[in-house]
Amino acid sequence: MLILMMSLMTLTAEGDMQTQLLPVANDPVVSIRIWFKVGSMNDPAGKEGLANLTAALLSEGSTQKNGYAQILEKLYPLAAGYSCDASMEMTVFKGQAHVDAFEEYYPLFKEALLFPAFKQDDLDRLKSEALNYLENSLRYSSDEELGKAVLLQEMYKGTGYAHPIAGTIESLKSINLIDIKTFYQTWFTQENMVIGMAGGYKPEWVDVLKKDLKAMPSGKPAQAKAPVPAAYQGFPVTLIEKDTASTAISMGFPLDVLRGEKDWYALAIANSWLGEHRNSSSHLYNVIREKRGLNYGDYSYIEYYPNGGRRTKPPQNVGRHNQLFEIWIRPVPNEARHFALRAALREFDHLVDHGMTQEDFDLTRSFLKKYVLHYAPTSDERLAYQLDDRFYGLDHAHLETFRKMMDSLTLADVNAAIKKHWHKGNFRIAVITKDAASFKQALVENTPSPITYPTPKPQEILDEDKQIEVYPIPVKAEDVHIIPVNELFISTKR
Amino acid sequence: MLLTLALLLLSDKPMPIFPYAYQEHTLDNGLRVILIPMESPGLVSYHTVVRTGSRDEVEPGKTGFAHFFEHMMFRGTEKYPGPVYDGLMTQMGIDANAYTTDDRTVYHLDFTAEDLEKVIELESDRFQNLSYKEADFQTEAGAVYGEYRKSITSPFSVLFESVSNLAYDKHTYKHTTIGFEEDIKAMPQQFEYSKGFFKRFYRPDNCVIVVTGDFKPEQTLSWIKQYYGGWQKGYQAPQVVPEPEQTAERRGEVQFNGKTLPILYMGYKTPAFNPRDKASVATFALGELFFGSNSDLYKDIYLEKQWVNFVSYDASQNRDPGLFSIYSMVKDPANIEKVQAAIDAAVKSAQDQPVTSVKLDGVKKRIKYGLLMDMNTPGEVAESLDTPLAVEPSIKGFEAFFSTLQQLEPADLQAAAKAFFQTQRRTVVVLKGAQ
Numbered sequence: 001m002l003i004l005m006m007s008l009m010t011l012t013a014e015g016d017m018q019t020q021l022l023p024v025a026n027d028p029v030v031s032i033r034i035w036f037k038v039g040s041m042n043d044p045a046g047k048e049g050l051a052n053l054t055a056a057l058l059s060e061g062s063t064q065k066n067g068y069a070q071i072l073e074k075l076y077p078l079a080a081g082y083s084c085d086a087s088m089e090m091t092v093f094k095g096q097a098h099v100d101a102f103e104e105y106y107p108l109f110k111e112a113l114l115f116p117a118f119k120q121d122d123l124d125r126l127k128s129e130a131l132n133y134l135e136n137s138l139r140y141s142s143d144e145e146l147g148k149a150v151l152l153q154e155m156y157k158g159t160g161y162a163h164p165i166a167g168t169i170e171s172l173k174s175i176n177l178i179d180i181k182t183f184y185q186t187w188f189t190q191e192n193m194v195i196g197m198a199g200g201y202k203p204e205w206v207d208v209l210k211k212d213l214k215a216m217p218s219g220k221p222a223q224a225k226a227p228v229p230a231a232y233q234g235f236p237v238t239l240i241e242k243d244t245a246s247t248a249i250s251m252g253f254p255l256d257v258l259r260g261e262k263d264w265y266a267l268a269i270a271n272s273w274l275g276e277h278r279n280s281s282s283h284l285y286n287v288i289r290e291k292r293g294l295n296y297g298d299y300s301y302i303e304y305y306p307n308g309g310r311r312t313k314p315p316q317n318v319g320r321h322n323q324l325f326e327i328w329i330r331p332v333p334n335e336a337r338h339f340a341l342r343a344a345l346r347e348f349d350h351l352v353d354h355g356m357t358q359e360d361f362d363l364t365r366s367f368l369k370k371y372v373l374h375y376a377p378t379s380d381e382r383l384a385y386q387l388d389d390r391f392y393g394l395d396h397a398h399l400e401t402f403r404k405m406m407d408s409l410t411l412a413d414v415n416a417a418i419k420k421h422w423h424k425g426n427f428r429i430a431v432i433t434k435d436a437a438s439f440k441q442a443l444v445e446n447t448p449s450p451i452t453y454p455t456p457k458p459q460e461i462l463d464e465d466k467q468i469e470v471y472p473i474p475v476k477a478e479d480v481h482i483i484p485v486n487e488l489f490i491s492t493k494r
Numbered sequence: 495m496l497l498t499l500a501l502l503l504l505s506d507k508p509m510p511i512f513p514y515a516y517q518e519h520t521l522d523n524g525l526r527v528i529l530i531p532m533e534s535p536g537l538v539s540y541h542t543v544v545r546t547g548s549r550d551e552v553e554p555g556k557t558g559f560a561h562f563f564e565h566m567m568f569r570g571t572e573k574y575p576g577p578v579y580d581g582l583m584t585q586m587g588i589d590a591n592a593y594t595t596d597d598r599t600v601y602h603l604d605f606t607a608e609d610l611e612k613v614i615e616l617e618s619d620r621f622q623n624l625s626y627k628e629a630d631f632q633t634e635a636g637a638v639y640g641e642y643r644k645s646i647t648s649p650f651s652v653l654f655e656s657v658s659n660l661a662y663d664k665h666t667y668k669h670t671t672i673g674f675e676e677d678i679k680a681m682p683q684q685f686e687y688s689k690g691f692f693k694r695f696y697r698p699d700n701c702v703i704v705v706t707g708d709f710k711p712e713q714t715l716s717w718i719k720q721y722y723g724g725w726q727k728g729y730q731a732p733q734v735v736p737e738p739e740q741t742a743e744r745r746g747e748v749q750f751n752g753k754t755l756p757i758l759y760m761g762y763k764t765p766a767f768n769p770r771d772k773a774s775v776a777t778f779a780l781g782e783l784f785f786g787s788n789s790d791l792y793k794d795i796y797l798e799k800q801w802v803n804f805v806s807y808d809a810s811q812n813r814d815p816g817l818f819s820i821y822s823m824v825k826d827p828a829n830i831e832k833v834q835a836a837i838d839a840a841v842k843s844a845q846d847q848p849v850t851s852v853k854l855d856g857v858k859k860r861i862k863y864g865l866l867m868d869m870n871t872p873g874e875v876a877e878s879l880d881t882p883l884a885v886e887p888s889i890k891g892f893e894a895f896f897s898t899l900q901q902l903e904p905a906d907l908q909a910a911a912k913a914f915f916q917t918q919r920r921t922v923v924v925l926k927g928a929q
Contacts, residue, residue, distance in 0.1 A: 374589045
C-alpha cells in the first residue's frame with residue numbers, strides 16, 4: 001500500500017522496440033523517457049564530448065520544422081519542455097507536459113527527436129557553453145565537483161569513463177556537424193532505445209509514440225564493454241594546485257558489485273552507516289563535522305553519484321556497469337587537510353577490520369527501509385528507476401528488492417560483504433588544494449598533522465585526535481602527482 | 495479529485511483556489527496550522543516555517559545568525575538529546591533538513607504516515623525546549639564556516655554578496671543569508687546571544703506548520719494541539735531599519751579569485767511583495783515577457799547574437815523592498831556594454847508599449863500549468879507554500895497572487911515597468927574573473 005507497491009508496471013518488447021510503461025490514473029502529468037544505450041563512454045577518441053553535445057543539440061536546437069526560438073515560443077504557454085541528458089553509459093531524452101496540454105506538446109517532442117536540424121549556429125552556441133563549463137566552471141566554480149572529476153579521470157585513465165561527460169577542451173573544439181550527424185545516425189536508433197511513458201497518459205498515446213519512433217534511424221551499434229580500471233596498489237594521489245583557502249578531497253576504489261546482487265544491498269547498509277549522503281546519520285559526518293566542526297559534510301557512495309552538492313537523493317539514469325566506492329570530504333581548511341584525510345581513512349579501516357555492530361546494523365536497515373520510499377515520489381522518477389532496472393538487467397524492481405533485503409539481510413551478511421569487497425590500503429585520492437608541494441611532502445613523510453580548534457573540545461575528542469594525527473597512510477613519492485588547475489581537461493593525452 | 499481541480503484551474507474563469515482542499519487553524523498561542531490531505535499513499539510532508547531569516551539580523555556583528563541557528567535546531571533537547579534525536583530520526587527513515595533565506599527559516603521532513611504522531615512530538619519538543627551545550631554550539635560554528643567556504647568558490651556567491659552590500663545602506667538585506675565572513679568567524683562567541691535569539695523568534699506566533707499527504711486532519715490537529723499547546727507566545731518583532739529611497743544609480747565591479755566569464759547584474763528596487771497589488775504581481779509577468787526564456791531579449795543576445803551564455807531574471811517576493819534582478823554571463827568582456835544596452839532596450843520597451851493580450855495570456859497559462867505540474871507530491875505541495883507563508887501566514891496569500899495575476903492587463907505591466915525600472919532605483923555590478 002505504500003507508494004512503491006502501487007506502481008503498475010507493464011513491460012513489453014515488440015520486435016526490437018522495447019517499451020516501459022507506468023500508467024498512473026489521475027496523474028495530471030505525462031512523462032516520456034526515451035533511453036538510448038549510449039553515453040560519453042562511446043565518444044570516439046579525439047571527439048570526447050560528442051555524446052553530450054549531440055544530446056544538447058537534440059533538446060536545445062532547432063528542428064527541421066521550427067527554429068529553436070520558435071520551439072521555445074510554442075512550449076512556453078504549455079509550461080512544458082524536454083531535455084536530453086547524456087551520462088557515461090546512458091542517454092535519456094525526456095519530456096513532461098500536463099495531460100491537458102499533451103496533444104499540443106507532443107508534436108514538438110517528436111520533431112526534436114526525429115527531425116533535428118543540426119544547425120551550425122546551434123552547435124556554436126552549445127559548444128561555447130560546454131567549453132565555458134570545462135575552462136571555467138568545472139575548474140574554478142566548485143572545488144567539490146572538481147575533486148570528483150579528477151578522481152574519475154585518474155581512476156579510469158585510458159578508458160571511456162575518464163573524461164568529463166562534457167569532453168575535453170581540445171576534443172570539443174574539433175567536433176563538427178558531420179560528427180554530430182554521424183553519432184546520431186549510429187547511436188540514436190530504434191534498435192538501441194527503450195521507450196518509457198508514465199503518468200496520466202491515454203493508452204493510445206503509447207501506440208502513436210511507438211509508431212512515430214519507427215522513423216528513428218535504424219541500426220544496431222556494437223556495444224563496448226564497460227571500462228575496467230587499471231589495477232593499482234597503495235595510495236596514488238593527485239594534487240590539483242589551486243589558489244584556495246579550503247581543500248576538497250574525493251577518494252575511492254573500483255567496486256565489483258552492482259545493484260541487484262545481494263552483496264550490493266549488504267554494502268548499502270554498511271555504506272549508509274559510514275556515509276549516508278547529505279544525512280547526519282553518516283558516521284564520517286559525525287566524526288569530521290559534528291564532533292570537530294571541520295567542514296560541512298562527509299559522505300560515502302557505492303554507486304556513481306554525480307552532482308551530489310545539488311541533490312539529496314540518488315540520481316536516476318546514470319547507470320554504469322563498472323562502479324566505484326567513493327568517499328567525499330567537503331572542503332576543510334587547508335591546515336586541516338591531512339588530518340581530515342587521516343580521520344576518514346581511519347574510520348573506513350576500522351569498519352573493515354571490525355565490521356558493523358548489531359545495534360548500528362539494526363538502526364541502519366530500519367532507516368533504509370523507509371528512506372528509500374523518498375527516492376522516487378513522482379511517476380516520472382519511478383519510470384526512471386524502471387529504466388535503470390532494465391539497464392542492470394534486473395528481473396525485480398530495485399527499490400522493492402532494496403526494501404525486502406532490509407528484512408532478510410543479517411549482520412553476518414553485511415560484515416562478510418565488507419570483508420569481501422572493501423579493502424584497506426587501496427585508495428586513489430584526488431585533492432584540490434593550495435601549496436600542493438608541501439602537502440605532498442607531508443603525505444610522503446607521513447608527518448604528524450595535529451590540528452587546533454578555535455574553541456575548547458572535550459578530552460575524549462583530543463585523545464582521539466592524538467591517534468588520528470599520526471594515523472599512517474603509506475603514500476609513495478612516485479605515486480603523488482601535482483597538476484596545476486589550468487592544465488586540467490585540455491585533452492585526454494595529458 | 496486532482497483531475498477535476500485541474501480542469502477547473504485550466505478553464506478561462508479567474509484562478510479560483512489552491513488546487514487541494516485544505517484547513518487552516520490558529521491555536522490559542524498563535525501557532526498557525528495548515529492541513530492539506532492529498533492522495534499520497536503512506537507518505538506525509540511536514541514543514542515548519544519560522545518567519546525569521548537574515549532580514550531579522552538587526553544587531554551589528556550578527557549577520558548569518560538565523561542560518562547558524564537553523565543548524566543548532568538539530569542539537570536536541572533535555573528529553574531528546576542530540577544523539578537520541580538523531581537516532582529516532584534515523585530509526586524512522588525520515589528525510590529531514592532545513593534551510594534559511596532572507597525572510598524565513600524552514601524545517602522540512604518527509605516520512606511515512608505511521609510516524610506522524612512521533613514527528614509531531616519531536617518537532618514540538620525541539621521548538622519549545624531546544625537545549626545545547628556551549629561546546630556543541632562552538633563546534634557547529636565550524637560547520638557553518640565550512641558551508642561558507644564550500645559556497646564561496648562559486649562566482650555567483652561572490653557576486654550576490656557584492657550586490658547586496660552595494661544596493662542597501664541601512665536595511666538588513668545588505669548582507670546575504672550566510673552572513674559576512676568576519677561575523678561567521680566570530681559565531682563561537684555568541685552562545686548567550688543564541689539563547690535570546692531562540693526566545694525572541696522561535697515562538698508559536700511567528701511560525702506556521704504545514705502538513706501535506708496521507709493523514710487524517712482531525713486526528714492530526716488534535717495531536718498538534720496536544721503537543722504544541724503549552725508553547726508560550728511571545729514573538730518579539732525586530733526593529734528592521736527601512737531602506738531609504740534610493741536616489742541615484744549605483745555601480746560596482748567585483749573581482750572573482752578564479753577564472754570565469756564576466757557576469758553582468760542589474761537590479762531595480764521594488765516595493766515589499768504584495769500578492770494583492772497588481773504592480774507587485776506584474777513584476778513576475780514583466781520578468782517572463784522581457785527577460786525570460788521566451789523574451790525577445792533572450793532570442794536576441796543568447797540565441798541569435800550569442801553574446802551571452804545565459805540571461806535570466808528574478809522578481810522579488812521579499813517581505814521588505816527587494817530587487818528585481820536581471821543577470822547575464824557575457825562571453826566576451828568587450829561586449830558587456832552592448833549587453834547592457836540590449837537589456838536597457840528591453841526595459842525601455844516594457845515601459846513604452848503595452849504587451850499584446852496574447853502574450854500576457856501565454857504567461858498566465860504557463861503559470862497555471864506550471865502550478866499544476868509542480869504540486870503532485872506532499873513535498874512539492876508543502877514546498878510551494880514556504881515562500882508565500884513567509885510573507886503572509888495563510889494560503890490566502892498564495893491564492894491572492896494567482897488571482898491578481900489573472901486580473902492583470904497589459905497596462906498594469908507598463909505602469910509597473912515605468913514605476914520600478916528607473917535608473918535611480920538601479921544597482922549595476924559587473925563581476926570579472928582572474929586573467
